Amino acid sequence: MDFAHLIQTVTLYALPVIFSITLHEAAHGYAARYFGDNTAWMMGRVTLNPMKHIDPMGTILLPLMLYFATSGAFLFGYAKPVPVNFGQLRHPKRDMVWVALAGPGINFVQALVWGAFLFVLKGADVSEPFLIKMCQGGVLVNVVMCVFNLFPIPPLDGGRILVGLLPYRQAVAVSRIEPWGFYIVMALVVTKIINTFWMLPLMGVTFAVLDVLLFPLQTLLQ
Numbered sequence: 001m002d003f004a005h006l007i008q009t010v011t012l013y014a015l016p017v018i019f020s021i022t023l024h025e026a027a028h029g030y031a032a033r034y035f036g037d038n039t040a041w042m043m044g045r046v047t048l049n050p051m052k053h054i055d056p057m058g059t060i061l062l063p064l065m066l067y068f069a070t071s072g073a074f075l076f077g078y079a080k081p082v083p084v085n086f087g088q089l090r091h092p093k094r095d096m097v098w099v100a101l102a103g104p105g106i107n108f109v110q111a112l113v114w115g116a117f118l119f120v121l122k123g124a125d126v127s128e129p130f131l132i133k134m135c136q137g138g139v140l141v142n143v144v145m146c147v148f149n150l151f152p153i154p155p156l157d158g159g160r161i162l163v164g165l166l167p168y169r170q171a172v173a174v175s176r177i178e179p180w181g182f183y184i185v186m187a188l189v190v191t192k193i194i195n196t197f198w199m200l201p202l203m204g205v206t207f208a209v210l211d212v213l214l215f216p217l218q219t220l221l222q
Helices: 003-034 056-069 092-125 130-151 157-165 168-175 178-190 193-221
Strands: none
Touching: 003 130, 003 178, 092 130, 092 157, 092 178, 157 168, 168 193, 178 193
């Protein structure tokens, strides 16, 4: 393993990853508070302080271990989930969908902002490779976080959205998957099923949407 390359990779992605995780979790907490649940707010989790959201194992150790073990071919990690008491929401089943969507939604917005910053740099003839690569990394990290978290298995955000949208009986059946959801997702990740049939197709669609939204800015700055 090239240690210098590791340091360069960590430096490039540190800021985008910290922002993506912090705003993702804070968005869940803010949405929950907006819809009636103050649990995360009372616990100090509706904050832009990354230390409140970083899980030492899931955010730092696990990704580094996987990076070394697979020579950078496979990475996986997670942050501390923001506590949400869905029973405290004003309309639990409906509001659960919005609370879950808030995380991936803010990741999509961040991808848009990083993309806009990239075009601004290019429009200003800034060719500093580090800044260009950081912006590209910011887009990639947030698209990955957005799409991955929308996978429809609880406890991922997509699973909670699915539970909120399904009729009661089917919603209960899906929610029972949650205790094993993490292991199911990990198995799908390791076998590359989630990558082939979910991540790549939806990332392609997301990048296409970003291109459409950023096209006016790109044209203006050319």
